[in-house]
Amino acid sequence: MPTPYNLDVRNNCVECNVRAERIFCNMSDDAVATLDAIKFTGIYPKGSLLFVEGEDPRGIFILCSGRAKLTTSSTEGKTLIVKVAEPGEVLGASATILGKPYEVSAETLEPSQMNFIKRDDFLSFLTTHVDACMHTAQQLSTKYQSAQREIRSLGLSQTTSEKLARLLLDWSATNGEETPKGIRLVVLLTHEEIAQMIGTTRETVTRILSDFKKRNIIEVKGSNIFLLSKKSLEGMIST
Amino acid sequence: MPTPYNLDVRNNCVECNVRAERIFCNMSDDAVATLDAIKFTGIYPKGSLLFVEGEDPRGIFILCSGRAKLTTSSTEGKTLIVKVAEPGEVLGASATILGKPYEVSAETLEPSQMNFIKRDDFLSFLTTHVDACMHTAQQLSTKYQSAQREIRSLGLSQTTSEKLARLLLDWSATNGEETPKGIRLVVLLTHEEIAQMIGTTRETVTRILSDFKKRNIIEVKGSNIFLLSKKSLEGMIST
DNA sequence: CCCTCCCTGTGACGTTCATCACTCGAAGGC
């Protein structure tokens, strides 16, 4: 039976076969059963806005499959992509826990399955299940460390080439696929969006990528990027 | 009786009179009693290194009084000050929870009292006291949100003046003191360190501050900065 | 099939800021 958007929908958390790999979901059977009872499963098309920066927190979203970009914008209309969230991540947890406005916006980049949990349900879930609380703390710690990496990249990079090299290497670590001709990356983002990830302009991204191509560091085929020389990229970054 | 460094030392968490104001420490009496039993109180002079980026996590530090800067460095020797921690903050929690290396270094900016908790003690403390775990989650959420603000500032600011204006306004919100001639800030940092906070060079900081002085936006008296025109600063930032 | 829209690519130009090089003043040690 075809499911919407060709997604492999998992309605039941208890029987979920990828649960063990997910830092947040990998909790006691008892806790997962409760989770199952309070969650709302939803399928979202590409481009869905889950929540918007500044909004009061309604609850958390658990990203079961698909990807979502987290963004923050200035009044001048400039946008910064803070992070691309991967399956297993929890979105909106910090705002929900503190009861403060969402600090970023979240938008799906591809058709995605999300489990939503209402704020009150989530908070009482945490206070009644210690290990859910522990896993939340772990999830938050991971998010904090990834934010920290982002800060390093934005603040310590000398040049824009360095930031872009760093981004490509980051991607290759999380989503890279080894092939005979180098590491293959599937890039869902336009140059404009890449620019928003590293705080620069579209033109500069285009120029630097051309430069990388000329120097045989990368090769671009449609939405694939092959890293021909990971070494060269690593040579560009400080740490 | 004089205490070292003229610090008001609080040895006993249960009787601590500022406990209620501290997001992390404000937990149940039962939990605080346990905390008291596993903590090690220490007084650190200015410039003490609590932990270093990359080190395996030994445990967490609760900042009772004083201030500490959190930094990250590149191999090229460039340093970025990620945050100046205030009393009540917990340092090293994310690394300790995940068992991953500290992602930043921590160094005291003034004589400070810290409570240290060993990793194993902290982890079992969290699993046995739900509300300690909740307060840790809140603390982590706060840190995550402040990291997010830092990312915004680094990534969305168009100019260095904007970043500096943002920094001054941030300080005025947390440490500002109203006076007839404007908001007074006590700046513990050198121009070099301010530069490291906003990812620029010392010379640029000096130049921009001079410029602000010329335009009667600020006035500098020793280590005090008076914000004469908060409005002008606000006019420089996008949001 | 053509038209439009969006993404990519590229040139010219100007501004901002990092870098280097130096001076000056204040603090602190011997």
Add this chain to the structure above:
DNA sequence: GCCTTCGAGTGATGAACGTCACAGGGAGGG
């Protein structure tokens, strides 16, 4: 006392990158 060290202030210079402007190509819709 003097000398050293560290932070602040300032000028000259060049490179990096943002901005504007426009061209080409591919996808999708009427």
